[in-house]
Amino acid sequence: MKVYDCVPGLEFDESADFQVSPCWFQDATHSVPPWTPMFGWFWINFCRHGMQYGAELLSLPTVKGWDWRFKDGAGYLALLIVKDPAERKAREERFKVAIKPFVDDFPGMWKGFVDEMVGRYEKLKALDLDKATNIQLLENFEEMINTTRRMWEIHMYMMYGVYTAFVLFEQMTKQLLGIDDTSPQFHKLTSGFDNKSFQVDKELFNLAKKAHAMGLKDVFLSTSAGAMRNALNASQNGQEFLKAFDDFMEKEGGWRMERMAEINVPTWLEDPAPAFNVIKMSLEKGVDYSLDEERKKHEAERLATEKEVLEKIAPEQRGWFKTILTLAQNSAWFSEEHNHYLDLYAHAMIRRSALGVGRRLVKEGTIDAPEDVFFIIPDEVRKVCINPGMFNLRPLVSRRKADWQGWCERGNVPMIMQEGFAIEDAMKGLVESLDPIALKVVVGTMPVVRPELKADLYGVCGSPGVIEGLVKVVWTENELSKIVKGDILVAPTTSPSWTPVFSLLGGVIVDRGASLSHAAIVGREFGIPVVMNVFEGTKLLKDGMRVRLDANMGTVYILDK
């Protein structure tokens, strides 16, 4: 082990790791661009732990979770497949018992976890980091580590359970109804649910309504997000609005970052510019409608589709089909809601606690800037936290920072394969694992190129519909402000903190995604067409291009070639 290792014990090592698996897949959804060392440490350790914990608790018959490695800021993963038939059989027996709570009372189980996590977050937030002693700071940091580990345990246990149900639902709709997860009808069945993420968006929308009612629309439209707080503070109405705004940010809205899987960008609480922008966009679009009613429209559509679908199923099959339908619907809203309570909130907690340590280290001369803490890892925090003044971490930080900049410039390869190993074999392994998460989030459905459609890009349907509009290619949340109503968002993938902008969009095109990725779920909630897995959307499409996307067919046409 080198002193510069970011994730000791789990750094990618060719000679040893090809024995675990001849092929390692990059987690492009989360680790592009490359992670900072501290965040990488958390993800690799605990996402890995959570997956194995979840797979073991559920006793998934074919897979024991994923193994993860860290390499140049990227996460690489390989599946831990159960090969021995006897072991599979034994795991099957335990699975039958272990999966039961998901079928019996999923909402109750989830509520228990939400209460547990929110309790942990509140406890962490209770400490004033700048007044705390060094020991208290370290204790808070350790407790945050435990919280993150627990978050991943709940996260992956739940995810394995609900995705198993979702895959089953998909298979059943295919067999009984002849529709798969790329069919519009399929999506209608799983959308239109209220959930926490939606409620946060709704709160922001209500704040926009409030701003409108208080006569603050002009202030919002004429002010940049960065100058918004000062502008609002100039009037009494503005101050009153800010009070409500800050209150919401502190309570629940602000504990999120632009990039869900990273900690090096401000939370909304620290820098509310993204939230101001959302309010601004809503005011531009007009607030004379109700998000709730929009959602209810989708809900009504879902209920109608449910009816339609049930009619096609023989009466004696309906009992269990409805059980599966409910499970799949749970999966859909859980997929959206868990981001709020798990990833976004917990990662904001990492940032909060780590920056608290960072500020102390700066104060005592250990590092130069609070954000430098993202370039050290928890072992090093432990090493210095009680007596920071005794240590100098600057050389370590500057070396790691240089490494990180290099990773960002070079980027990482999508797969690391042993020589002589073909990509087809690698994909086969993924499919053979029957791992529901691998199937639903990582792999997705591969698009079928149908030359007779003469499309410029072929993908799969994430959310049904046909739309024309102007392309806006977006890589980071900062670029979201260029979006105007009716635009087609083109991105590598989308992140939960981008959700509010969906209400402005005409449609979405993403390079990668499966039926339970963010873009698909949110697209369905907002009722806008989403085409996924086009692979080269961000490469081929440019800002201002006029495109038609037919999500039903999974095609994209450039109209002004």
Next chain:
Amino acid sequence: MEVKEIYWLKELSKEYNDLVGKKCANLGELVKLGLKVPYGFALSIKAYEHFMTATGLKEEVEKIVENERGAGLDIDKDVDRMIEMSGRIRAVIEETPMPPDLAGPITECYRRLSEEMQVGEVACAVRSSGAVSMPGQMETYLNVKGERDIIDHIKKVWGSAFTTRAIVFRINNNMPISWAPIGVAVIMMIEAKSAGVILTVLPNIGDTERAIVEGNFGLGESVVSGEITPDSFVIHKKEMAIESRSIGQKTKMVVYGGTGTTLCEVPGALQEAPCVEDREILEIVRIAKEVEDYFGSPQDMEWVVDKRFSFPENIFWVQARGAKFTKQEAGKDQEYVIDLMLQLFRK
């Protein structure tokens, strides 16, 4: 309970079972529940007694039987003699005129039935109705019209208790050979547009929130016998919403022909048309729900839509009994779903 020779169906109930037979008593029960049953009247076993004693037939039949037995009739071997004896008894019953003090009330009832239906002479079904089921209690004569024919067919039903099978049955069961009282139902013929069954439970999965209605054009026999694929509707009982409909290709239907029924082709244009209107389905469910509530358990009922009447007067009921169904075991669906999940890992 007033003991009479003739009753209107609506006067009857379960307690009359021994007097008028099961079929009539059941129809009376349906009327009690507020169901509309085909109009008609019942002759009790008192009418049979009256007929057999007043005409001297009782002694005559006894004499025939005694003579045969005295001549060494072996019921197991002398099949021909049995048939001959049965024929003689039935002939003498059918040929003996109905005593006027019985014929009068029967004629009166028939006249009132015809008036009710606003026709000169209403076509009726004349059916046997026994207190317990035994041979000779299955006779049914359809399309019987006119006072004289009605009376003749009532006698035919009485005579039907002397078929060879019925006689052998009574001998084997130590019952009197020459005395076989039986009730008779005289019921107006339905002109069925369509008919079928309703179960106020989905029998296979025991879903008691829903009812299933199945039907075909013509009479209900084709639905019960399973000869065609009937129309099938699933209704949510609380919401009173038709949740699913499957329109079968109904190639054949059962209609009345002569004094029985025949299977005939359904006209091409109708084969794939629903045999009942939505409002009729919902009315059928509404009524069946009331019966279910009354008994506190799911029901299996037979309905007929009569084309001579307009909605909702056109829905008649001919049968109601407790439904047989698989009870929904708690967690059965859940267990099945878990088994399905397991299959996902067995590719």
